[in-house]
Amino acid sequence: MKLVSNILISIILLLLAAFYSQAAVHMDKSNLPRECATCHYKRSFRGGGGAELCITCHGNPQRRSEGKKMPPGSIVPKAYMRNIEAEFQKMYRHPTFDLPGRHVTNEILPEINPKASRHADCVDCHNPHYLSRDNKFAGIMAKKIVNKLAEATKEYELCYRCHGDSANLPGKYTNKRAEFSLNNKSFHPVEGEGKNSTVISLVKPYKEKRVAPEDISIISCSDCHGNDDPNGPKGVHGSRFQYILVDNFNAADNVRESPQEYALCYRCHSRSSILGDESFRYHSLHIQGKSFQQPGTSCFTCHNSHGSPENKYLIKFNTTVVSPNSKGLLKFVEKGSAKFSGECYLSCHGVDHDPKTY
Ligand code: HEC
Ligand code: HEC
Ligand code: HEC
Ligand code: HEC
Ligand code: HEC
Ligand code: HEC
Ligand code: HEC
Known part of the structure; x- marks a missing residue:
């Protein structure tokens, strides 16, 4: 009864x-002439048809001409529409098609049940x-304001629904809300x-602080x-780079440094400044290594990419490479x-730092 009245x-x-909204693209008759029926014809409201429904229009253009499971005349040809489906065929991607059928309509995220299955429809x-052209997250409930859920207004709020305080966060992942907290010693x-x-x-x-109008002092998850x-469709759907990054980043130990290995960081941090040891005097020694036989190590060995609750300068040692000293x-x-x-x-690498100073 409650469900029916809610619906x-x-x-x-x-x-x-x-009736009132011009902005909501799917509610605009010139985009979807068959309106609600386009998506709800012979489909249940719960679960909503999954990603398959969306890629009928946002996938391989072939699907648009077939228009499966939709009333005739549902699809207006729009040649410029992007193929989002192809993004999920890349090596690194959100598990939208890998873990289908797990989403439940009106579920509340962050998840409080540790046994609930992870997914991202x-x-x-x-x-x-x-959703509108200007706000692709419009209507996504994300943050709690005094026990009531409110709409996400920032991209990171959307991401924290699953990468923050989720009780079902897999063990190898960390809480990104905690890492980006403004109370931390340091954070991107x-x-x-x-x-x-x-x-x-x-x-x-x-820039560290925004002074001139062209300065950028705040970045987003999407910058990385x-x-x-x-030139492809925007969004953290899929990438050929690991961790769904916009550019390459090698987090491993024993790496031969090159502009490509840490391309992501060098987008915003000058490679010549870092390797020129302008801040940390021993950057180049660690990043480039001592010789061809003894290559260097990743930024990730010393820096967390997101934030560090305990240290300045995003220092958080990667304990798969670094271990406690002789004491x-x-x-x-x-x-x-x-x-x-x-x-x-x-x-590290058998070198005792007790301490090493710079
Ligand atoms: C672009 C496709 C699309 C269109 C157009 C659309 N819907 Fe939906 N609708 C969905 C999907 C997908 C879900 C499932 C959402 C979820 O699980 O989070 C859904 C869920 C619902 C629900 C149940 C869940 C809720 O949000 O409370 C209702 C009721 C609903 N739609 C009504 C409508 C009405 C009325 C219209 C026309 C004004 C409409 N829909 C147009 C895709 C669409
Ligand atoms: C019947 C076809 C159809 C279906 C099904 C459909 N869409 Fe759309 N969608 C459109 C059209 C048409 C637009 C407007 C494109 C334009 O002109 O910018 C649009 C716009 C969007 C946009 C904004 C894109 C932009 O470039 O501004 C997003 C995001 C989006 N849809 C996501 C979805 C999702 C998620 C689903 C599944 C729940 C879905 N769509 C289902 C036809 C569809
Ligand atoms: C300055 C660039 C940068 C920004 C900004 C950034 N990330 Fe990352 N992220 C990385 C890099 C590099 C990695 C891979 C190394 C690692 O695991 O830290 C990564 C890894 C991840 C991973 C997978 C591994 C893990 O640690 O869980 C997730 C999930 C993630 N980021 C989510 C986010 C979210 C959510 C945001 C925004 C709230 C964000 N990232 C902002 C650079 C960034
Ligand atoms: C994990 C979250 C996430 C999932 C899952 C996801 N998207 Fe997106 N999507 C985004 C983000 C982030 C953007 C970029 C929004 C922006 O800032 O412009 C985006 C952008 C888009 C756009 C606009 C592309 C452009 O070039 O402007 C479309 C269309 C879209 N998504 C459709 C889909 C469809 C269809 C699916 C499922 C097959 C999907 N998305 C799944 C997060 C997601
Ligand atoms: C609805 C849930 C959901 C939302 C919202 C979401 N993600 Fe995810 N994300 C997942 C799941 C599930 C995975 C697969 C790994 C896991 O279970 O954490 C994943 C994986 C990732 C990975 C790759 C991790 C790896 O192992 O390499 C990154 C990076 C990432 N997400 C970033 C983001 C960013 C940035 C946003 C916001 C724009 C976002 N996600 C929003 C559910 C979500
Ligand atoms: C061996 C550990 C180590 C490695 C590896 C390392 N760093 Fe650092 N980095 C530091 C330390 C320590 C500081 C703090 C210096 C200070 O006291 O201000 C620092 C400071 C920084 C700063 C802030 C000051 C500045 O130069 O703007 C940036 C940015 C930075 N590192 C980027 C990188 C990048 C990018 C890489 C990989 C290409 C990297 N670091 C590799 C230890 C390391
Ligand atoms: C999109 C731009 C962008 C990218 C990409 C980026 N950074 Fe940064 N980074 C910044 C900005 C802006 C600051 C300045 C923050 C401040 O003033 O505290 C910063 C600050 C830092 C600091 C100093 C933080 C502190 O509090 O002392 C370190 C260390 C750092 N970045 C390392 C990295 C590493 C490692 C990577 C690659 C994984 C990376 N950055 C990628 C924009 C970026």
Whole structure:
């Protein structure tokens, strides 16, 4: 009974929204002449038809001409529409097609049940009734404001639905909301401007603080995660680069440094500044290594890509490479802002740091 009345209320609200809203693209008759029936004809409301429904129009153009499971005249030919389906055929992708049929209509995220199955359907990131050209996340409920769910207004709020406080986060992953918290010692500036005012490697237009109108001091998940092809459709659907990154990043140890290995970081941090040891005096020694036989290590060995609750400069040692020193200590001690000076207590490649100072 409750379900039926909920659905009725939703339908009334949607019809009102459809009548008044010019922005919601799927409610616009010139886009979808058959309106609600386009998507709901012979389909249940719960689950909504899955990604298969969406790619009828947003997938391989062939599907548009077939228009399977839709009333005749549902699809207006629009040659410019992008093929999103192809993005999910790339090596690294959201598991939209890999883990189908797990989404439940009106589920509440972040998930509180640790046994719930992980998934990412199109409708988990896009609300088909409300999304618009300007706001592809319109209608996605993401954040709690005093026990009530409110709409996501920032991209990171959308991502935190599944990569933040989810009880079903797989063990190898970390809570991104905690990593980007403005209370941390350091973080990439996604939720707000960063804490370090001397990030001397930054390239234009990136700046620590926004002073001139063209300065960019706040970045988004999408600046790092998304399509590898800058001319392809936008969005963190799939990429040929690992971790669905927009550019290559090698997180491994024993790497021969090249512009390509850390291309992602070098988009915003000048390679010549980093390898010129302008901040950390021993950057080049660690990144490039000592010789051809002893290559260097990744930024990831010392820096977390997102944030560090305990240390400045995004320092968070990768403990699969770095271990405690001969006295059992594993820590970083900084010596004041803009001094480029600190101490490391650790052991790495058999070299005891007890401590090593710079
Ligand atoms: C572009 C495709 C599309 C169109 C057009 C569309 N819907 Fe939906 N609808 C869906 C999908 C997909 C779901 C499942 C959403 C989910 O699981 O999160 C859904 C769910 C629903 C639900 C149940 C869940 C809820 O949101 O409360 C109702 C009721 C509903 N739609 C009514 C309508 C009405 C009325 C219209 C026309 C004004 C309409 N829909 C137009 C795709 C569409
Ligand atoms: C019947 C065809 C059809 C179906 C089914 C459909 N869409 Fe759309 N969608 C469109 C059209 C047409 C537009 C407007 C394109 C334009 O002119 O910019 C659009 C726009 C969008 C946009 C905004 C794109 C942009 O470039 O601004 C998103 C995001 C989107 N749809 C997602 C979805 C999702 C998710 C689903 C499945 C729940 C879905 N669509 C189902 C036809 C469809
Ligand atoms: C400055 C670039 C950058 C930004 C901004 C960024 N990421 Fe990442 N992200 C990376 C890199 C590099 C990796 C791979 C190395 C690693 O695991 O940290 C990664 C890995 C991940 C992973 C998979 C591995 C893991 O640690 O769980 C997830 C999930 C992720 N990021 C989500 C996010 C979300 C959500 C946001 C925004 C709230 C975000 N990222 C913002 C660079 C970034
Ligand atoms: C994990 C979240 C997520 C999932 C799952 C997802 N999308 Fe997206 N999508 C995004 C983001 C982020 C954007 C970029 C929005 C922006 O900033 O312009 C986007 C953009 C789009 C666009 C606009 C592309 C452009 O070039 O402007 C379309 C169309 C779209 N998505 C359709 C889909 C369809 C269809 C599916 C399922 C097959 C899907 N998305 C699944 C997050 C997602
Ligand atoms: C509805 C849930 C959902 C949302 C929302 C979502 N993701 Fe995911 N994401 C997943 C799932 C499920 C995986 C597969 C791995 C896992 O279970 O965490 C994944 C994987 C990833 C990975 C690859 C991890 C790896 O192992 O390489 C990255 C990066 C990522 N997501 C970033 C994002 C970003 C950025 C956003 C926001 C724009 C976002 N996600 C929104 C569910 C989601
Ligand atoms: C051996 C550990 C280590 C490795 C590997 C490493 N860094 Fe650092 N990095 C540091 C330390 C320590 C600092 C802090 C210097 C200070 O006291 O200000 C730092 C500072 C920075 C800063 C802030 C100051 C500036 O130069 O703008 C950036 C950016 C940076 N590193 C980027 C990188 C990138 C990119 C890589 C990989 C190509 C990398 N680091 C590899 C240890 C490392
Ligand atoms: C889209 C641009 C962008 C990319 C890509 C990027 N960064 Fe940054 N990074 C910034 C900005 C902006 C700041 C300045 C934040 C501040 O002032 O505290 C910053 C700051 C830093 C800092 C210093 C943080 C602190 O609080 O001291 C380090 C270390 C760093 N980045 C490392 C990396 C590494 C490693 C990568 C590659 C995985 C990377 N960055 C990729 C934009 C970027």
